[in-house]
Amino acid sequence: MTKEQFANKYFNNITSISGAMKFIIFVAKHQYKVNVKFYNKDDDLGGFYDIDESIIYINIYHNKDIEDFLSTFFHELGHHQAVMNKRWTIYHDTFIDDIHLLSRGDFRRYNMTALKAERWVDNWGMNELSQFFPDIQYKKAYIAEPDVQYLREPILKAKQKLKQL
Ligand SMILES: [Zn+2]
Numbered sequence: 001m002t003k004e005q006f007a008n009k010y011f012n013n014i015t016s017i018s019g020a021m022k023f024i025i026f027v028a029k030h031q032y033k034v035n036v037k038f039y040n041k042d043d044d045l046g047g048f049y050d051i052d053e054s055i056i057y058i059n060i061y062h063n064k065d066i067e068d069f070l071s072t073f074f075h076e077l078g079h080h081q082a083v084m085n086k087r088w089t090i091y092h093d094t095f096i097d098d099i100h101l102l103s104r105g106d107f108r109r110y111n112m113t114a115l116k117a118e119r120w121v122d123n124w125g126m127n128e129l130s131q132f133f134p135d136i137q138y139k140k141a142y143i144a145e146p147d148v149q150y151l152r153e154p155i156l157k158a159k160q161k162l163k164q165l
Pocket of ligand 1: 118
């Protein structure tokens with residue numbers, strides 16, 4: 001069975017957010033062997049991936065429709081996929097608050113990797129979603145300038161800290 005046939009058979013036209021959530025929980029567990037947790041918090045994050053625990057967190061506060069939920073899920077799943085395949089390790093292994101602790105060489109590599117990694121993850125997520133639901137639009141996370149800025153900010157802050165050392 002292809003992913004599209006699977007989606008059609010068990011999740012034929014997802015018409016509600018709760019339907020999207022059911023799909024997410026099911027495929028995460030059975031297809032990708034990763035856990036998903038939903039939470040509700042008024043902060044800047046639509047979701048994140050906990051590398052140590054292999055858990056995808058999805059913030060229901062920021063995801064407002066079916067496309068949002070599926071895009072966030074497949075984006076974070078892309079991080080999971082990248083980590084499993086040891087892709088962009090300097091980016092995934094470094095906590096945002098610890099960037100300034102990197103060596104100069106690692107900081108440079110982190111800086112060069114961050115946006116590349118996020119765009120790779122976006123492309124992976126878009127492709128993966130389309131295999132299940134060709135008609136559902138994936139919303140890329142790192143296209144708009146504010147989102148790119150959100151990624152650059154902690155890097156610039158760390159750069160300042162590094163200069164003061
Ligand atoms: Zn990301």
